[in-house]
Amino acid sequence: MNIISIWFTDPPVYHQFPPIYENLGLPEVSSFIDQRFEFVYTSGKTERTGRGSIRLYKKHGDFKVIIPEKLPGFGPVRLEKLKSMLLERVKADFIQNMESEPPERKIYYTDFRRKARDTD
Template sequence: MKISSITFKEPPVYHEFPPLYEGLGLPELSSFIQQRFEFAYTLGKVERTGLGSIRFYKRQGDFEVLIPDKLPGVGPIKLLNLKRLLLEESKTAFIENIESEPEKRKVYYGEFRRPRKDAE
């Protein structure tokens, strides 16, 4: 398996969670920076394309590649290898995009508490 190209589709987006949820230690409720990309990969003699995104979790300092759709010819083991290759290829460009972006696009998440029973 080989990565042919990676093209970032939009600028990085900052996802901010309230401090209440940051302390839980759950990656899915931790603030992160995400950027979507399109990639081309070669599997055997066939070149195919896919969509994915790279995330940087600020608190943990971890990077993660997400691929939302199933890719033809890619099973669980090949998917892990593909994510590892994509992370190696896109990490430095992603960091450069974060540092060079003059206007930061932010998404804020509110608190997810249930309303009180006596409140309307």
């Protein structure tokens, strides 16, 4: 397994969650910065293209690579190894993109709880 090239397809996107969710400590509902990328890799003698994204969870400072689609010939162990290889290669460029580009795209998540009904 070898990564041949990586390039970003979108600018960084800032995902903001309400403070009520931030205090739960769950990464799924914590604010993060996300940027999508594509990469060319070899698996055996075959050269293929894959898509993924890198996330920085603001509160915890953790980085995570997400590959949304299944890659042929990759089980859980090889997929984790690929993610760690991608993280090493893309992390520095991602940080540079966050610092150099102004925050153009922001996505806000809001609280949609039902209001209490009056029982008169």
